[in-house]
Amino acid sequence: MSRRFIQLLCFLAVAWSSVRLLADEPKAVWLDGLAVTFQSQNGGPADTTVRPHFMLYVPLGQAPTPFVASGAFTAEWEGVIQLDLRDRFVFQAELNGSLRLELNGAVVMEATSDGGTTGPTKRIRLNSRTNTLKATYTSPPDGDAFFRLYWATPDFANEPIPPRFLKHAPNERLARGEAMRRGRQLAAGHRCFTCHAAGVPAHGMPELAMDAPALDGIGSRRDADWMAQWILNPAQLRPQATMPAMLHGATAEADARAIAVFLGSLKSGDFFPAVKVDVATTKAGRDLFTQLNCGACHTMAGDPAAAAKVALGQVRWKFGQAGSLAAFMRNPQAHYRWNRMPDFDLKPDEAAALAAHLFQSAGLARRDSLAVDAASIAKGRKLVQSTGCLNCHALKLDNQFSAPSIADLAKGCLADKPARAPRFVFSEPDRAALRLFLREGRASLGQASLAEFALRQSADLNCANCHGQMALIPPFDVLGGKLKPEWSGRILRGSLAKRQRPWLTARMPSFPAHADGLAMGLALLNGHPPVTPPDAPVDAGKAGIGRKLVSANGGFFCFSCHGIGDLKPAQVFDAQGINLARIGDRLLPEYFRRWMRNPLRVDPQTKMPAYFHRGQSALFDVLDGDADRQIEALYHYILRDSGMIPPEAPGK
Secondary structure, three states: OOHHHHHHHHHHHHHHHHHHHHHHOOOOOOEEOEEEEEEEOOOOOOEEEEEOOOEEEEOOOOOOOOOOOOOOEEEEEEEEEEEOOOEEEEEEEEEEEEEEEEEOOEEEEEEEEEEEEOOOOOOEEEOOEEEEEEEEEEOOOOOOEEEEEEEEEOOEEEEEOOHHHEEEOOOHHHHHHHHHHHHHHHHHHOOHHHHOOOOOOOOOOHHHHOOOOOOOOEOOOOOHHHHHHHHHOHHHHOOOOOOOEOOOOOOHHHHHHHHHHHHHOOEOOOOOOOOOOOHHHHHHHHHHHHHOOHHHOEEOOOOOOOOOOEEOOOHHHHHOOHHHHHHHHHOOOOOOOOOOOOEOOOOHHHHHHHHHHHHHHOOOOOOOOOOOOHHHHHHHHHHHHHOOHHHHOOOOOOOOOOOOOOOOOOOHHHOOOOOOOOEOOOOHHHHHHHHHHHHHOHHHHHOOOHHHHHHHHHHHOOHHHOOOOOOOOOOHHHHHHOEOHHHHHHHHHOOOOOOOOOOOOOOOOEOHHHHHHHHHHHHHHOOOOOOOOOOOOOOHHHHHHHHHHHOOOOOOOHHHOEOEOOEOOOOOOOOOEOOHHHHHHHEOHHHHHHHHHOHHHHOOOOOOOOOEEOOEEOOOOOHHHEHHHHHHHHHHHHOOHHHOOOOOOOOO
């Protein structure tokens, strides 16, 4: 055997051993988002959480998280950038404060700014797969704290790092921070402090203001027999229910029936028009059910159970008549402002069609009707007053229920087997999170932290079930960096006079109670202020050039697909675009500029073509073809809104 052959065998043996060692090592677990640790500069405990974006905005005088005191702070971001292909990037930041950025162990940026943009870094090579990231941000001594980090390559200009590339590894600090948040959310969502109100601030966490369905006139809106079963055990009818079972012992069923009889006697006098449950109406309802993507949040009778979805098999039993269900769908928040059910601004015939479809599909799983008599009504009234119903539900009756302060966390609602306390459906991790929060985190209730409110509510309202899932509906994670919060608030409140894209079959619903907090919170998450700063005055010269650029004669012919004020699109090729007169009110300036540079980078679904490449356009006779100057002219043109002077039609 030759010496070279022996050496080759030894090399292969060592290599195979290394491969086996690597194979035996546990693979790193990477989760979406970056881990961020916030620390007050005045001391106190640190707080670690996950943020989906590499940016933030904290208005002066507010806290960066609910668990850190307001005032000066530091934020340390940790995780990785995961890429499919290696490339070279330039990084740049817009910030008020200081930022230190490390990539793969090397410091690539150290910058301080009072609201301006830093100089670009040198070109940095990032590897395919995993690149470690660590950044420390320090808030300024004065003013709002914010930073937005951008990257760029020769192929695209500055853009925020898309969330899909940002990952983190779990750790103990993060697990504790998330448990604290879980406990806080559970306590607010289950309305713990409507009963245990001692020491709870009047203002702060928005969910402290959550109501529950009003009981006035509920006998006209709900079937009494269904209410009896609901009161006895809400989780049996809806596993996601936050309402506890309040009744105990051998009399629980009889007490539930008495309460239901009393509530059934509370009539509103509302008249619900009859709904025809026929073939044509139910088909229209079935089509509308699909169009509105109702299946994203609901399952129909006969469908497999889904933990995150509300089953609709009981609607016939619950509402009693299709007209009552139709009235509810036309105004879901009429008797419950914080209802998660969205308001799609349904027309009467649309609501009737949906109600007919749901009634036709649902089973009539109901018991015998309740016996109604004066004694049962009187008994039910007393039970409503004494069992805690009025702590959450509005009704003009004297509330005779009181709860002790939260002291012994092993007893009462959080006990494994509550004796006389309300019975919630909490898992053991839920109870552990609640105990941790109630023991150490109650002071956080005084902090609003709208950025975290937006994260909680967008998940609770299932926003991502439509955004990014339905055709032509933008991903949810970009909206806070796209729309001005004032405009987002109007959309979420349902206060826009007319739909901005009436040709779309998809329909944006409204959530009035959530609107302002959600709109401002999304802006903060994306590094923008909760109130949009006023635009600079329109430059008439630039606006005039912008008008030339949107025209057909020597321009981009934008009104081929876009209306401009009263000017209709000239010849839509594939998909109609939004009216340009509405863009200035809607879009953040930074987003508009980024969109114009390369629409497909922002939204791969868009039909909008790219008119600029590497800083230049094909219209060299306008501003020397400079992309940034042309885009600036277009921006001043759209700022005129309804005062836009439409361009000349082709051939004029």
